[in-house]
Amino acid sequence: MEKLSKGEQTRAAILDAGVRVASRLGLEGLTIGSLAEATELSKSGLFAHFGSREDLQLAVLERGREKFADVVIKPALKQPRGVARLRAMFENWLHWTESAELPGGCLMLGAAVEFDDQPGPLRDAVARLQREWMDSLARTVRGAVEEGELRAGTDIEQLVFECFGIALVAHHHRRLFRDPIAHQRALAAHEHLIARHRPSTAQHLAVR
Amino acid sequence: MEKLSKGEQTRAAILDAGVRVASRLGLEGLTIGSLAEATELSKSGLFAHFGSREDLQLAVLERGREKFADVVIKPALKQPRGVARLRAMFENWLHWTESAELPGGCLMLGAAVEFDDQPGPLRDAVARLQREWMDSLARTVRGAVEEGELRAGTDIEQLVFECFGIALVAHHHRRLFRDPIAHQRALAAHEHLIARHRPSTAQHLAVR
DNA sequence: GCATGAAAAGTACGCTCGTGCTATTTTTCT
């Protein structure tokens, strides 16, 4: 572990606090004043680490991405390629959105809603990060197909799409309704989704 | 149609504009100044219609609920009880989130993310409205079960949960990725969901 | 251990916010 200079470690502490604040109040609610208070720095002292508020928001987003990779993706890659890894990805994702470190829920999902129709670097960054995550999921699904654990004709994008939906609704229900069984419902839905794409059983492709 | 007093019709115009603004900027982004500008009123003139900003936000939310009922629920009730009505509900919902009147997407979904961990009247209102909508969906599904179009043992809450997820991801993808086929994917996912619960075909209940 | 540059604080500015108060205009009712 490289030794961090004073400035670098302060910056890291700011970003960690920033991720927590942004989780609860959104990236829009992440103000320099409140973050300065949370980190026990002066407004100007904090501001000096970033050229602008937008830069701060982008840095927080990037810090979130790193954490996401550490908590969700990396551990899942230890699972063998196939459905096992897909399950790990999904379950880690669910845990991530419920993590105590994210008191306000996944900041990517929050940011997606905040910026989805406000053009600019933030929107671009959010879209890029989410796209990357979808690509990771797609690769995982493709792995399961290649292992023969999912049907060969599987519409990978569609599967990822639906998988994403389950995570979104779990997040939504757990946070808005404080629904304690949202997690369980999400797992069940995910298993149904997987079962639908298993190669062994005959499927009724009832699409209009 | 009752004749509206001057004040009432101004108030109605404010709320309609408020729904549009809140759709794009969120209820947090709905400021009195910007809304006054949009309605060509003075700040104080607009403010006089509501005792506080929070009251304004609540009124906008309620106006949104009325529109939702008009556009999504009422037309669907014209369909016969059963899967047809469920399909209508879902498709109207999708159209609602894509409506030109909601340039920033469904304001309920936006509000849910904004307020899900900020206790207060707004959070309560959002949670109540979403709960009511879920109850409507549940009643519709129950109707389809009673008509024999869905399996008797159907876990209604689970079905609604998954249905909600599909709408969420369609909204998310369409807005963040400008994905033109999100709508189509959502319809396909919904049909799969229905197919899974049809009574005629044997199902593999692969839940862990 | 001290010089030097980095890090943090201090201070100030212009802006927008929500909201109260008062004045003025416009509806509404007799």
Place this chain on the structure above:
DNA sequence: AGAAAAATAGCACGAGCGTACTTTTCATGC
């Protein structure tokens, strides 16, 4: 038409925002 009431505008306030400048404190390398 004129009086009463409702609707809207004008204005001021204190607070918080992002950001620019200057000054002080601190960490680091010789």
